[in-house]
Amino acid sequence: MKEVDARGLSCPEPLMLAGEALKNTKEPIKVLVTEPHQKVNVEKFAKSRGKTVVSSETEEGFEITIS
Amino acid sequence: MNLFDSKKKLALAGVLCGLVAVCLAIFGNPANMAFCIACFIRDTAGALGLHQAEVVQYARPEIIGLVLGAFIISLATKEYSSTAGSAPMIRFVLGMVLVIGSLVFLGCPLRMVIRMSAGDLNAWVALIGFILGVGTGVIALKKGFSLGRAYVTHKTNGVVLPALMLSILLLALFTSLLKASESGPGSMHAPLIMSLIGGLIFGALAQKSRMCFAGAIRDVMLMRNFDLMTVIGGLFVVMLIFNIASGRFVFGFNTPGIIAHSQHLWNILGMYAVGFAAVLLGGCPLRQLILAGQGSSDSAVTVLGMFAGAAISHNFGLASSGTALNPETQEVIAGAVTNNGKIALIICIIICFVIAFTNKREGAKS
Numbered sequence: 160m161k162e163v164d165a166r167g168l169s170c171p172e173p174l175m176l177a178g179e180a181l182k183n184t185k186e187p188i189k190v191l192v193t194e195p196h197q198k199v200n201v202e203k204f205a206k207s208r209g210k211t212v213v214s215s216e217t218e219e220g221f222e223i224t225i226s
Numbered sequence: 227m228n229l230f231d232s233k234k235k236l237a238l239a240g241v242l243c244g245l246v247a248v249c250l251a252i253f254g255n256p257a258n259m260a261f262c263i264a265c266f267i268r269d270t271a272g273a274l275g276l277h278q279a280e281v282v283q284y285a286r287p288e289i290i291g292l293v294l295g296a297f298i299i300s301l302a303t304k305e306y307s308s309t310a311g312s313a314p315m316i317r318f319v320l321g322m323v324l325v326i327g328s329l330v331f332l333g334c335p336l337r338m339v340i341r342m343s344a345g346d347l348n349a350w351v352a353l354i355g356f357i358l359g360v361g362t363g364v365i366a367l368k369k370g371f372s373l374g375r376a377y378v379t380h381k382t383n384g385v386v387l388p389a390l391m392l393s394i395l396l397l398a399l400f401t402s403l404l405k406a407s408e409s410g411p412g413s414m415h416a417p418l419i420m421s422l423i424g425g426l427i428f429g430a431l432a433q434k435s436r437m438c439f440a441g442a443i444r445d446v447m448l449m450r451n452f453d454l455m456t457v458i459g460g461l462f463v464v465m466l467i468f469n470i471a472s473g474r475f476v477f478g479f480n481t482p483g484i485i486a487h488s489q490h491l492w493n494i495l496g497m498y499a500v501g502f503a504a505v506l507l508g509g510c511p512l513r514q515l516i517l518a519g520q521g522s523s524d525s526a527v528t529v530l531g532m533f534a535g536a537a538i539s540h541n542f543g544l545a546s547s548g549t550a551l552n553p554e555t556q557e558v559i560a561g562a563v564t565n566n567g568k569i570a571l572i573i574c575i576i577i578c579f580v581i582a583f584t585n586k587r588e589g590a591k592s
Contacts, residue, residue, distance in 0.1 A: 175448070
């Protein structure tokens, strides 16, 4: 599974990186972010593109699996 | 509580913020300013003695309230996260650019929208510059611009700016140490407690709705996403209705008394710098205060940069003057941008370009 490490990046970088990864692969991707508002943004972005989203909290933030 | 999951809730957040601004305007804040981040940081910098412009000195409780409102709501909803380490000094400089550009135009993006809703065509002209500035920032982002990662730090780091804001409030309430204007815009304000509550409500709503004036245009350009634009739309509509209903809607360029000028090129360039710097920072002046409240030390450094920018603007005569009416002759005296302001603004724009195209994301093509 492709991993996008967007931890600590400012808006809208997590969304841009997630979007780029989704464009380049049909496989599920895992996006790592630090802040809750970035988690919500990425989830919303993925859902708006018809993807399924599963998120979990990690020690350093959040892990969002998009498939 | 989540305001970010539907457009209706986002619009409602914008409407409520608009109502806060309306109340503050009715109860004493300067006409057509109501709630301006750059102007209020400038006034607060004056109250602290960072500059000596006697007409713009007042510790604005709205600024304190915004930071504390975002701090409290982010703690309550578990969104508080203490982070730091993403190019702090570059953010400091960009914070200065935000305020220098704003004070050449005479208002931050929030005040630009408030001025637009009152029929001030100068603000509509400045919007062109703001959109172009955001667009330039978007090009930089597409070319791989990044200020790098912030890292999770000890929880107390993120508390520093809210604590400093609380300290300013306590000084304002219990001492006479802070300066306060006796005339001019700094002397015009709603009662302290009302301004503070207004700031707290606005801050909480802005934190939950992610309100951001630069982000709204950036998201439309980058992702055809209108979520943040919905919040701004809600605020604009409420202010428009209020201005029309209260007879404050004056359609035109030369409108004395609203602290604006009609030097179109400089209005455009002022907001160009603000839009550009805001995209590089990841958010407008309002958003920087909110992010600082929810624990970002990088945004707190940006806020300090905004204070420094405000001080420099008034210590070195960079801020523009507003069109005014001579009370004796009733003659309109046109507001103007100073030569120092023009030079500083050009330097600010050059700095934005240098920052935009020399800071690349890991793995981005140079």
